[in-house]
Amino acid sequence: QITERFESIFRSVRGLGKITDKNINDTAREIRRALLDADVNFSVAKSFVKTVQEKAQGTKVLKSIKPGQQFVKIVQDEMVALLGEKVEDLELTSKPSIILLAGLQGAGKTTSAGKLANRLKKSGKSVLMVAADVYRPAAVQQLIMVGKQAEVPVYEEGTGDPLAICKRGIEKARSLKNDVVILDTAGRLHLDGEMMTEIQSISDAVNPDEILFVADGMTGQDAVKSAQAFHEALPLTGVILTKMDGDARGGAAVSIREVTGKPIKFIGTSEKLDGLDVFDPKRIADRILG
Amino acid sequence: KLAGKRVTPESLETLEEQLLSADLGYITVESILDVVERHSKSDFIQKVNEHLVNLLPGKFNPTPFENPTILLVVGVNGTGKTTTAAKLAHLYKKMGQTVTLIAADTYRAAAVDQLKIWGNRVGCNLVCNEKTAEPTSVLFDGLESARANKSDVVIVDTAGRLHTYSNLMAELAKMYRVVENRFPEFTLRSLIVMDASLGQNSIIQAKEFGKHVKLDGAILTKLDGTARGGIVFPLFQELGIPVEFIGIGEDLYDLEHFDPNAYVDGLLG
Numbered sequence: 181q182i183t184e185r186f187e188s189i190f191r192s193v194r195g196l197g198k199i200t201d202k203n204i205n206d207t208a209r210e211i212r213r214a215l216l217d218a219d220v221n222f223s224v225a226k227s228f229v230k231t232v233q234e235k236a237q238g239t240k241v242l243k244s245i246k247p248g249q250q251f252v253k254i255v256q257d258e259m260v261a262l263l264g265e266k267v268e269d270l271e272l273t274s275k276p277s278i279i280l281l282a283g284l285q286g287a288g289k290t291t292s293a294g295k296l297a298n299r300l301k302k303s304g305k306s307v308l309m310v311a312a313d314v315y316r317p318a319a320v321q322q323l324i325m326v327g328k329q330a331e332v333p334v335y336e337e338g339t340g341d342p343l344a345i346c347k348r349g350i351e352k353a354r355s356l357k358n359d360v361v362i363l364d365t366a367g368r369l370h371l372d373g374e375m376m377t378e379i380q381s382i383s384d385a386v387n388p389d390e391i392l393f394v395a396d397g398m399t400g401q402d403a404v405k406s407a408q409a410f411h412e413a414l415p416l417t418g419v420i421l422t423k424m425d426g427d428a429r430g431g432a433a434v435s436i437r438e439v440t441g442k443p444i445k446f447i448g449t450s451e452k453l454d455g456l457d458v459f460d461p462k463r464i465a466d467r468i469l470g
Numbered sequence: 471k472l473a474g475k476r477v478t479p480e481s482l483e484t485l486e487e488q489l490l491s492a493d494l495g496y497i498t499v500e501s502i503l504d505v506v507e508r509h510s511k512s513d514f515i516q517k518v519n520e521h522l523v524n525l526l527p528g529k530f531n532p533t534p535f536e537n538p539t540i541l542l543v544v545g546v547n548g549t550g551k552t553t554t555a556a557k558l559a560h561l562y563k564k565m566g567q568t569v570t571l572i573a574a575d576t577y578r579a580a581a582v583d584q585l586k587i588w589g590n591r592v593g594c595n596l597v598c599n600e601k602t603a604e605p606t607s608v609l610f611d612g613l614e615s616a617r618a619n620k621s622d623v624v625i626v627d628t629a630g631r632l633h634t635y636s637n638l639m640a641e642l643a644k645m646y647r648v649v650e651n652r653f654p655e656f657t658l659r660s661l662i663v664m665d666a667s668l669g670q671n672s673i674i675q676a677k678e679f680g681k682h683v684k685l686d687g688a689i690l691t692k693l694d695g696t697a698r699g700g701i702v703f704p705l706f707q708e709l710g711i712p713v714e715f716i717g718i719g720e721d722l723y724d725l726e727h728f729d730p731n732a733y734v735d736g737l738l739g
């Protein structure tokens with residue numbers, strides 16, 4: 181159980197009278213194991229541990245009265261720094277502002293579209309959602325129902341060309357004088373060339389204000405691969421990490437942040453419309469570190 | 471890049487990274503490295519391959535069910551349960567069996583619509599009730615209907631649920647009990663659907679779900695992506711749950727039997 185692991189690592193480090201190279205190395209191995217167990221990507225974990233070791237071997241720690249305490253602080257601070265220290269909200273400057281959601285199958289895009297719409301509506305913005313997933317059975321119907329719950333209109337054409345649907349949806353938003361348009365797209369594999377081309381063409385054509393990579397908070401080592409691929413294909417502006425109401429440690433947060441350099445803007449905290457929290461790096465750091 | 475190498479610290483490190491990045495988890499990886507380090511002198515990769523295959527369940531070979539069987543499809547949100555339920559219905563229908571699909575996800579938006587579309591594509595019976603929020607009642611009606619039309623296979627699609635919600639786990643346990651108590655003539659099998667791209671939490675999912683329903687097997691989905699689903703190892707070694715099928719796409723026929731040799735080849739490939 182990772183919580184106990186970090187607890188015991190920190191307990192044993194705090195108990196150390198002085199910090200030596202040997203016990204920094206032993207602790208480093210334990211920290212690496214704990215990070216892997218938390219689903220932090222193995223090469224991200226490796227470099228994290230290396231950075232922490234270097235900082236711990238610095239004179240500040242060795243001269244400190246409570247070296248163990250200092251060491252723990254180094255680990256915590258380094259994790260928060262990795263996750264992105266400041267909280268970044270949505271940047272919606274055009275009228276209508278366009279938010280494009282992209283990600284792997286089942287990550288939580290359609291549900292997150294509703295949550296974003298709900299949040300924006302509650303802050304006084306008028307929102308239109310566009311059903312651009314023409315592939316998944318009843319995907320359009322799902323967004324229509326989510327729209328009813330959020331009391332936000334949904335533009336849909338049933339089937340058709342997702343690019344054309346997005347363009348017409350945006351035109352509709354313009355005529356209705358909506359503040360924000362949210363484009364819900366089909367889940368896709370980064371290995372699927374055709375589907376990646378499709379989402380690129382949507383992005384190129386409509387030039388979104390926000391392109392959010394929606395990722396499952398329970399994702400393992402693959403987070404680096406998929407995030408990297410979406411980052412290379414699209415000018416991402418942020419990430420939504422979903423299903424964080426489970427007990428997954430959420431190491432994917434570090435991996436995704438490291439490989440894209442983009443801020444995690446929101447985390448999903450339930451299946452409900454209000455289950456969207458603003459990302460708090462300190463809370464997620466504590467969660468990953470147990 | 472490991473092929474033909476002898477055991478060297480570099481080849482061990484490459485193997486370690488390859489296995490870790492496949493989500494085997496550090497405990498499983500460390501024990502594999504331990505064995506490899508102690509035993510392999512030459513023909514390194516062949517020895518690793520054999521060792522990995524031995525840690526996995528045998529090749530799964532689905533055959534028509536001789537006794538009417540219920541397949542309860544469970545798992546956390548978004549793993550591919552509904553799509554997999556449809557693929558299973560298609561598989562058993564192709565074998566000549568009478569199949570009934572039960573749309574027991576009475577919670578999520580358009581969940582029943584989604585399974586209805588699949589049911590039409592498969593061409594099998596489908597039981598649903600869009601007026602109830604009670605999955606147990608749909609399950610009950612579905613099983614009565616399956617009994618009446620002498621279905622060989624009944625596939626029950628359930629709502630995605632995180633194991634951290636005790637009320638949702640209790641709901642699942644209740645569904646399981648209803649089948650055991652009211653429909654004992656059916657063979658009841660629960661299959662947990664796991665997304666290959668998820669990490670170590672999958673083991674916790676299987677442990678927790680397993681406390682509420684007896685898990686007979688797992689189905690690993692989205693293996694057509696880059697994720698390798700190394701969770702199959704601890705699932706079998708630690709929890710005794712064999713992966714029976716793998717999902718390799720979004721269509722009805724994108725379901726394959728689990729084959730440990732093909733799987734390990736893909737892992738070391």
Ligand SMILES: Nc1nc2c(ncn2[C@@H]2O[C@H](COP(=O)(O)OP(=O)(O)OP(=O)(O)O)[C@@H](O)[C@H]2O)c(=O)[nH]1
Nearest residue numbers: 285286287288289290291367423448449450547548
């Ligand atoms: N518990 C929990 N469930 C969530 C969260 N976000 C989404 N879900 C659930 O995850 C499942 C998948 O969500 P969808 O919104 O359909 O995912 P998607 O990315 O649109 O899926 P595709 O369109 O098929 O790629 C559903 O059961 C949602 O209710 C979350 O933050 N917490």
Ligand SMILES: Nc1nc2c(ncn2[C@@H]2O[C@H](COP(=O)(O)OP(=O)(O)OP(=O)(O)O)[C@@H](O)[C@H]2O)c(=O)[nH]1
Nearest residue numbers: 285286547548549550551552553630692717718719
């Ligand atoms: N690439 C790929 N996609 C898959 C596979 N299995 C399912 N999917 C996709 O994953 C997404 C989620 O599938 P669902 O069947 O709705 O998942 P679910 O577990 O029923 O979701 P909830 O009921 O919301 O918990 C859909 O977009 C599916 O098409 C697979 O093997 N490969």
Ligand SMILES: [Mg+2]
Nearest residue numbers: 289290313319
């Ligand atoms: Mg969707």
Ligand SMILES: [Mg+2]
Nearest residue numbers: 551552575581
């Ligand atoms: Mg479903």
